Amino acid sequence: MITDKINEQGNGKGGHTFTTREVVDLIHELKVKHYQLESQNDRLRETQKALRISHEKFMELYDFAPIGYISVRENGEIAQANLTAAILLGEERESLPGTALSEFVADDDKGIYSQFTKLIRNTISIEKCELKFMRGSETVFYAQLESGPIRYQELQGQEYRMLLSDISERKRIEEALLKEKERVQITLESIGDAVITTDENGFIDYLNPIAETLTEWSRDAAIGKHLEEIFKVFDDQTHQARTIPIEKCLKLKQVVTCTQDCLLRAPSGRDYGIQYTASPIRGYDNKVMGIVLVFSNISEVRTLTKQIAYQATHDSLTGLVNRREFEKRLARALKRTQEKGTVHALCYLDLDHFKIVNDTAGHLAGDELLKKLSHMLSSKIRSRDTLARFGGDEFSLLLDNCPLDKALQIANSIVAAVSNIGFEWDGSKFDIGVSVGIVEVTDKVLNPAELMSRADVACYSAKNQGRNRAHVYNSDSATSDTDHFELHRVAELSGAIKDNRFKLFAQRIKALDPELESQEMNYELLLRSVNKKGEIELPGDFIPAAERYSMMDVIDRWVIQAALRSYQETFAGGVPVTIGINLSGNSMTDVGLQQFIRDEFNATGVDPQRVCFEITEMTAITNLAQAREFILGLKKIGCRFALDDFGSGLSSFTYLKNLPVDFLKIDGSFVQDMVNDKIDHAMVAAINQVGHIMGIKTIAECVENEEIIDTLREIGVDYIQGFSIERPIPLTELVARKAKQV
Numbered sequence: 001m002i003t004d005k006i007n008e009q010g011n012g013k014g015g016h017t018f019t020t021r022e023v024v025d026l027i028h029e030l031k032v033k034h035y036q037l038e039s040q041n042d043r044l045r046e047t048q049k050a051l052r053i054s055h056e057k058f059m060e061l062y063d064f065a066p067i068g069y070i071s072v073r074e075n076g077e078i079a080q081a082n083l084t085a086a087i088l089l090g091e092e093r094e095s096l097p098g099t100a101l102s103e104f105v106a107d108d109d110k111g112i113y114s115q116f117t118k119l120i121r122n123t124i125s126i127e128k129c130e131l132k133f134m135r136g137s138e139t140v141f142y143a144q145l146e147s148g149p150i151r152y153q154e155l156q157g158q159e160y161r162m163l164l165s166d167i168s169e170r171k172r173i174e175e176a177l178l179k180e181k182e183r184v185q186i187t188l189e190s191i192g193d194a195v196i197t198t199d200e201n202g203f204i205d206y207l208n209p210i211a212e213t214l215t216e217w218s219r220d221a222a223i224g225k226h227l228e229e230i231f232k233v234f235d236d237q238t239h240q241a242r243t244i245p246i247e248k249c250l251k252l253k254q255v256v257t258c259t260q261d262c263l264l265r266a267p268s269g270r271d272y273g274i275q276y277t278a279s280p281i282r283g284y285d286n287k288v289m290g291i292v293l294v295f296s297n298i299s300e301v302r303t304l305t306k307q308i309a310y311q312a313t314h315d316s317l318t319g320l321v322n323r324r325e326f327e328k329r330l331a332r333a334l335k336r337t338q339e340k341g342t343v344h345a346l347c348y349l350d351l352d353h354f355k356i357v358n359d360t361a362g363h364l365a366g367d368e369l370l371k372k373l374s375h376m377l378s379s380k381i382r383s384r385d386t387l388a389r390f391g392g393d394e395f396s397l398l399l400d401n402c403p404l405d406k407a408l409q410i411a412n413s414i415v416a417a418v419s420n421i422g423f424e425w426d427g428s429k430f431d432i433g434v435s436v437g438i439v440e441v442t443d444k445v446l447n448p449a450e451l452m453s454r455a456d457v458a459c460y461s462a463k464n465q466g467r468n469r470a471h472v473y474n475s476d477s478a479t480s481d482t483d484h485f486e487l488h489r490v491a492e493l494s495g496a497i498k499d500n501r502f503k504l505f506a507q508r509i510k511a512l513d514p515e516l517e518s519q520e521m522n523y524e525l526l527l528r529s530v531n532k533k534g535e536i537e538l539p540g541d542f543i544p545a546a547e548r549y550s551m552m553d554v555i556d557r558w559v560i561q562a563a564l565r566s567y568q569e570t571f572a573g574g575v576p577v578t579i580g581i582n583l584s585g586n587s588m589t590d591v592g593l594q595q596f597i598r599d600e601f602n603a604t605g606v607d608p609q610r611v612c613f614e615i616t617e618m619t620a621i622t623n624l625a626q627a628r629e630f631i632l633g634l635k636k637i638g639c640r641f642a643l644d645d646f647g648s649g650l651s652s653f654t655y656l657k658n659l660p661v662d663f664l665k666i667d668g669s670f671v672q673d674m675v676n677d678k679i680d681h682a683m684v685a686a687i688n689q690v691g692h693i694m695g696i697k698t699i700a701e702c703v704e705n706e707e708i709i710d711t712l713r714e715i716g717v718d719y720i721q722g723f724s725i726e727r728p729i730p731l732t733e734l735v736a737r738k739a740k741q742v
Contacts, residue, residue, distance in 0.1 A: 068164035076100045076117065079159050088143070088166055090135040101162070106132035106140055113145075120147040120160060130167065142171040196293040197281065202227050202246045205290070214274070214297060216266040231293065236261040236273065236302075244278065249291050255279045264295070273302040315389040317367055318374035326388035326396055330441075330448045333398060337443050344400055344441035345407030348455035349377075349414070351393035352433035352467045355553070357423070359592030365425040369432065376421060380414055391498075396455070404440045404472065411436040411470035419468060433468030435459050440473075460549060492531060493546055497554060501530045504562055506570075506734055508726035509580070509699060509719050512712065523571075524580035524614070524721065525563050526728050527555070543584075552584035553593070560597060564604040564611075570731050571610075580612045580642060585619035588626040594633050601637070608638035612663065616644045621655050631660055642699065647687050656694065664691045666717070668702025675707045685715050692716070 018026070068085025070078055078096045086093040089104050105113045109131035116129045126146065133143040146163040188195050194211035198204050203226055207219045215222070215230050222230050233242045245256050256278040264272045276295035280288045313325035321329070333344045351373070358366040370393070377387055377395065386398040397414075399407050418434040437458025445451050454473045462471035496502050509522035529537040546552050563581050571577035587593050601608055613634065620627040620643060631641050642663035643656075647670055656664075666687050674680040684700065691698045700712050703722030712720055 066165075070096075070101065070162045070164055071159045072101055072162055074121075074158050074160075076102055085164050088135065088141075088164055089133065090139070104133050106134055108132070116145060116147075130171075133164075141166055141168045143167060193294050193296045196222075196227065196231065196295075198227050198291045198293070200250065200288055200290050202250065202291065204230060210297075211295075214264060214266065214272055214295070216268055216270075227291070227293065231295075232265050233258075233274070233276075234263040234265055234271070236263050239263070244293075246278075246291065249278045249280050250288055253280045253282070253288055272297050273299040315391075318371055318389050320374050320378075320395075321386055321388040323388060323390045323396075326386060326390075326398065327448055327452075329386050330398055330451065333400065333441055334445065334448055334451065337441055341443065342401050343403055344398060345402045345404060346439050346441055346451050346455050347397040347399065347407065347411055347414075347470075348437040348439075348452070348459040349395040349397065350435050350459050350463070351395075351418075352435055352463075353431060354393040356591075357425070357430050357432070359590075359596075361425045361428060361430070368425070369423050369430075372423065373418065373421065373432075376417055377414060380410065380417060396452075398441075404438070407438050407440075408470060408472060411438055415468060415470055435462035435467050436470040437462055438470060438472045463549070492529070493542055493551055493555070495532070496529045496542075497558060502555075502558055502562070503528045503530060503536075504559070504566070504731050505728040506579075506731055507721060507728040509721045510725050511719050512709075512717065516718070518575070521575050521577045522580065522612075522719065523577060525559070525582070525731075527559055527582070547584065547586070550586070552586040553590050556584055556587050556590075556593070557596060561600055564600045564606050566731055567604065567606045567610070570734050576610065578610050578612055578640070580614050582614045582644070583619075585616075585622060588615070588619060588623040588630050594630065597634065597639075598637065608634070609640070612640040612642050614642045614644045614665070617646050620659055624655060624658060628658060628660070635660065645701075647683055653690060656690070661696060663697050663699055663719075665699045665701055665721075668700075668722075671700045671702050671708060671712075671722075672704065675711055681711070684712070684717070688715050688717050 063083035065082060065084055068088045069082040070085050071080040073079050078099050078101055081089075081093060081096045083093055086096055089096070091099075102110060102113055112129060112131045116127065116131075120127050128144060128146045130142065130144050132140050135141055144163075144165045144167045146165075147160055188206075188208040191208070192210065194214050195206070195208045196204060196211050196215075197206040203224060204222050205224075207215070207217065207222050207230075212218055212222075217225075217230050227246060228244060231244060233244065234240065235242055242258075242262065248254050249256050257276070259275045262274055262276065264274045266272070274295045275298055276293060278291050278293045281290045281292055283289045313322060314320065315322045330346065336342050337344060354366065354369070357369055370389070374387070374389065374395075377397075381387060381397065381399070384400045385402075386400070388396045388398075390396055399410060402410075415434055415436060418432055421432060423430045423432055437455045437460070439451055439454040439458055441451060445454075454475075458471045458473035461473075462469050465471065505526045505528055506523040507526060509524055511517040511520070511522070527539055529542050531537055543552075546555055560581060563579060567579065571579065615627065635641065640662040641660070642665050643659060643661045644665045645667045646656075646664045647667040664687060666684055670680045670683045670687075672680075674684050688698045697718040699719040699721055700708075700717045701721050703709060703712065703720040704724050706724070708722075709720060709724065
């Protein structure tokens with residue numbers, strides 16, 4: 001050092017005088033040292049500046065960090081806090097030092113804080129806790145406190161660093177997720193469908209209670225097992241095991257669905273009809289995390305569906321195939337014939353005398369007979385043949401791959417078996433027969449409807465030949481066209497009855513005596529049919545076929561029932577009304593008709609005196625004894641009778657005294673031209689006179705103008721009927737007219 005050198009020279013004996021050179025060197029050395037000191041000072045100043053800047057940055061980061069930094073003394077007071085901590089606590093930063101941090105902890109969490117502070121005093125690891133803090137006096141927020149192992153000693157004693165974070169939003173999300181999870185859990189536990197979830201490898205991680213019930217696996221036992229071990233499905237038709245396409249669901253990320261013919265077999269061996277959907281579970285990155293399998297027990301639905309399908313194709317009474325299913329099978333048989341040339345036979349069966357059983361023994365007896373016959377007929381045919389009930393007492397039989405001669409043998413055996421069935425009910429024995437029509441099913445026939453029509457023709461031919469026999473359809477028969485036409489009418493009639501397409505019209509019968517007219521009104525009820533086109537058909541269009549094929553008794557009953565059941569709505573109130581109901585010749589020999597009429601009077605409450613039954617003169621003469629008995633039987637309860645078309649027979653007057661009728665309806669053929677034709681005039685006058693002598697009122701039909709009315713009044717005829725009085729109108733119009741009058 002320079003000073004050392006000076007001292008050394010100065011301490012020398014006798015003193016020392018510095019040379020110029022020495023002084024110069026010393027001065028130079030002093031300058032160098034000065035420069036060195038200045039340089040060190042500059043570096044110190046730079047370091048200080050850097051430290052100051054670094055400190056400022058640190059304090060800025062410290063104050064505005066997203067986390068609150070708090071230094072807490074051993075006594076629990078805050079020593080220092082950053083700006084974020086002050087904001088979180090809702091206080092000015094300067095007011096925090098000296099305040100106990102516990103003052104900001106919510107009351108119900110102070111115990112948690114106390115335990116936390118004890119913990120951090122005795123550990124060097126990082127510790128965390130979650131608790132509620134107060135921001136001001138009212139606002140509560142969720143916070144996380146974290147204390148690390150860094151401790152430092154100050155003058156006041158040991159301090160602890162704590163990190164304070166507002167986790168309110170996180171807690172809100174967690175609570176929302178928890179609620180959603182609970183809601184999903186409750187939903188899965190409560191829904192009626194079974195649910196199984198798996199991981200990405202197909203191993204089960206969840207089953208809901210319905211899945212536990214159907215698979216017969218508890219949740220604890222099933223978790224961790226592969227889905228195919230728990231969920232074993234089979235084909236409902238073949239009972240072969242099915243595999244669940246897990247790979248398709250997991251790797252191809254496709255939904256797999258099975259809605260029919262699927263059985264779930266439980267360990268007990270019980271089978272459940274199910275439908276299922278397996279869908280991939282995707283994460284946020286669209287990666288498949290597993291499968292959710294939803295399935296439901298549709299055993300009852302499937303059973304009900306099968307029952308409905310059976311009911312749709314089978315007759316409920318006999319269990320035989322119904323018309324709809326039979327026609328489908330007939331169509332398939334005809335198609336096989338047209339494609340392969342196979343020959344089949346179609347038989348149409350109509351029971352003889354079945355109506356007698358229903359009318360005398362009741363419908364229960366009729367139903368029992370039909371079931372017995374169905375069982376017997378089924379035993380006469382092969383398993384590949386089809387026997388169907390079309391309704392009522394009509395059956396059809398399709399003999400598969402059967403030549404015509406063999407079909408005739410089978411039909412004849414059926415006729416014999418039905419004749420010998422010997423049906424008894426309540427001590428009464430009934431003789432039953434069957435008429436069978438047979439038609440060959442060949443490729444010459446274009447459609448099933450034509451086959452059925454031909455079988456109908458053959459069946460009715462069997463009936464016309466005496467019933468209780470089989471008849472083979474012959475397309476070359478001279479009567480086939482007529483039969484077809486009439487059968488068309490019969491089919492129309494059957495449809496009209498079944499579909500309620502009959503309608504009643506009413507035509508006024510007017511008394512020529514005004515006083516008599518004021519006391520009572522009279523209407524004749526006339527039957528009309530509505531065809532499938534909605535067109536009205538007159539009796540002449542359908543009655544001949546109905547008479548030939550013994551359908552008039554059904555029509556008569558329909559008319560009687562409809563007339564009596566509509567009487568109250570149509571005619572009750574005001575002037576008493578008598579209605580005229582036409583009966584066919586078949587009714588005279590219908591042993592159950594009188595009782596049927598009595599039952600209808602009882603059911604409807606209509607006064608029998610308000611009903612006049614009309615029978616034609618020809619019907620009465622043809623069945624004189626039965627007609628007299630029929631008339632007398634119903635007159636006992638108050639019914640009246642009119643003899644229709646009187647005068648058309650050659651010996652009308654001869655039989656009149658044997659028929660206790662109340663009215664004579666003079667045949668319209670005499671009335672229409674009586675003004676110009678003396679003979680017609682004389683006939684009308686004679687009929688009127690004879691009727692009055694016998695105490696019978698007269699009604700002139702087909703009255704078309706005022707001249708005829710005046711002439712009839714002169715003769716003394718009691719009532720007139722015809723277009724000049726009133727045209728026939730539907731009963732519904734009468735009801736509307738009555739409503740307007742009210």
